[in-house]
Amino acid sequence: MSDPIYRPGLSAVPAFEAEGNSSASAEGSTGVPPGAGRRPVQNAAAITSRLRHAIEAGEYSKGDQLPPERDLAERFGAARSTVRRALDRLERAGLVSRKVGSGTFVTWSGGLDRLEDISDAVSPLQLVEMRFAIEPYMSELAVLHATRKDLESMSALLDRLERLEHDKDAFSEWDAEFHLSLAQASRNPLIVYIYRQINEVRLHAQWNAQKEKTLHPARIATYNRQHRAIFDALCQRDAETVKTLLREHLELARTDLIANNSD
Template sequence: MGRIGTPRREPTASRPAQPVPRRKKAEGGRDGAGQGGLPVDANRGSVWIAGQLRQAIMDGTYKFGEKLPAERHLADAFDASRTTIRLALDQLEQERLLTRRVGSGTFVSHRVVSELDNIADSTSPLELIEARLGIEPHMTRLAVLNASNRDIEKMTEALERAEAASDNSEAWTEWDTQFHLLLAEAAHNRLVLWLYQHVNEIRSHDQWKSMRDKVLTAARIAEYNRQHRALLGAIASRDVEGAAAMVTSHLHFARRQLMGIEGA
């Protein structure tokens, strides 16, 4: 199925010849009771909507780590109330297909087993850094040139949350990952984003998590935060070469830390 969430309503004439039957509205409100006791919307039930989103996740339309459209966009796309959308997302969260991050959004937490897992198993930490060195400096140049004010606001928020989570390596890693994904989005180049999402999926693989406690000491997290803050400042001031140099230096710093761990 296609991606969901473009906020538009199709005219009646373009609907399928045999649309999903409309459910009878419950007394006193728009939502009634549906399968498994879940309330359902008079037009689109939360169970049906959860099924559509589940299919989109399982077939890879929405990939691991990707952010779903905002609730209001999903409500428009499904012609349903935001309460019904929230119920559908609750169901998928219970199934561990989605993760909600307060103030940031809803993200896919289900990983489709594919060739990428085999690549991740055979990719060394240094190979990953080398790949990132080949992508991120130019990606950062594009972000400096193309980032909107909203892109910079979202990166700022992710960085602030990373800084607030400095004493928790797991939480810090989540926000560090989000910061770099937002940097990729700010480049406004779909192919670059697609490439970086695949790199980032390898970065979030289980074997990398096992190294987290060795690499992410309090001192290193503080240094990474400082580097991210300087990088964000260069992006906000539209310093193309300065930002590219900073992300290159940032990745070389990470490379040295990994070499130290591997040589220990």
């Protein structure tokens, strides 16, 4: 999945990777799960399951529009009435909302609407502790499962990050997206779900003060060098180095937070 979520300036439609097939990019253009065009799925329940998995795995974010019925029908090899029944089931489950004349939109937020309280309660140091708990193993899975498209997407993110040394807000946003891309490359939907919530907390308003203290151009440049080293090790499929570099990256973030809190 080279670009599975909407971000400003990038594709608004999830790109599903087709395993072992060079036609993945064509399938990705309609946001249909891998293999749908090659292995027709006629049953409405099966289509519902595939689309539900795509939504709950984070391939579609709240507010994203699903492909039109005709595109889904073609890709799944099913009648439009069958696709319509599948979308009806998703709507009854509270995952999507259907608007006549406009299309089908994701309404499921994975619990993110309930994060306001926890965002207020979690301190920056506690969040870094959570990241220490999840990111090293997450990165090891990324080494095992990252595709060429994943690596291309990460490279594009790094190129953008390296142009943002003087823009704290934009750096924070795209730094969160780079780490999320590692989660997505793990191919573990639960890790993606958890990391999206971590990013919601990271980008909460209470972090503005920390950002102002920490993200000066020299420190952003250091973080970017660390990002690049992590990416290079990932490209080499060197899991131990990736984990070591990621722990060093998080340790620097923790050290900066401790220094800020001691001022």
